[in-house]
Amino acid sequence: MSNGVPGQGLPAGFGFRPYRDEDGDHHAMAAVRLGCAERDGVDARSVVEGLPTEAEIAEASAKLEEPSRNQILVVRDGGVVGYATIRWLRERDGTWLYVHRGYLLPEHRRQGVGSAMLSWAEERIRRLVVQHGTADTAVIGANAMASEQDATTLLLEAGYGRVFSLVELELGDLRQLPERGGELPTGLRTGPVGESDYRAAWRTVVDSYAGTGFTQEWPFQDFVSSADPTCWRAAWHGHDMVGVALCSLRRHDRTVGEVEELSIRADRRRLGIGRALLLDGLSTLRERGATTARLFTGTANPHRSYDLYESVGFQRRNEYVRYRKPLG
DSSP states (O other): OOTTSTTTTSOTTEEEEEOOSSHHHHHHHHHHHHHHHHHHTOOTTOSSSOOOOHHHHHHHHHTSSSHHHHEEEEEETTEEEEEEEEEEEEBTTSOEEEEEEEEEOGGGOSSSHHHHHHHHHHHHHHHHHHHHTOTTTEEEEEEEETTOHHHHHHHHHTTOEEEEEEEEEEESOGGGOOOOOSOOOTTEEEEEOOGGGHHHHHHHHHHHTTTOSSOBOOOHHHHHHTOOGGGOEEEEETTEEEEEEEEEEETTEEEEEEEEEEEEOGGGTTSSHHHHHHHHHHHHHHHTTOSEEEEEEETTOTTOHHHHHHHTTOEEEEEEEEEEEEOO
């Protein structure tokens, strides 16, 4: 199926057309997301997958490789009723993961439209794999929230298997932070992160994922290109960094803070460093205007992170499931 052949594989009255980099498409795509929100249990303030604005959709589309070929819209009677997107990344073990994500207004589901969107995505991915020469290590991936019953059913019936999931947590009121409690071990201190600390901070995070599956490669250059240390905190023992809390304010809603990473060096865990850094980071977010905070972590996290997060007031929101299917 080609994104240049409107309607192929779709029920009568529906058609495919390529994405166009214009405000009209961004408006229509945002309307689709809004129209799906109630049915799918979307958390509008989620930092994993919320309810994007037109500007956020435009920004995300601009980051795609060849967006007019890797993003397709479903139309009916001249209006956009759904769309699908393809992205890819390389994981630390060498796996090339090609991920598709689709959204379809609820009133048009269970008519074969979702299956046609999925078929378009899989065929496009297979062509990309040939183009990229990644067939030996490529796998097809798809994402769905646990609350998305229709998408979950579609993926399972199409042969996708669940491989892991993320859970998002929220601290609803940053004014209610608990006291840190307890003292750090002798010789340890916490403080802000400067540009000269970037490599140590990056290494601390990367090393914390050693041996963890399904982890995206994160080159130092990518870390530097997106670095904003305004709300970052780190812990040192002498001159050695032993932990980091990389926090940030959401660009389109600066009342929401995010704990993007909380990483403690393996030989320094269970000493209270994680709690101290987390509370330092949350305090910094509050000082910068955030009223709530979000974070997410894997449900199979072996370091009992939930206990720490819930001890300072975080509560679970939605679960985000990651599915995969062999290329062939």
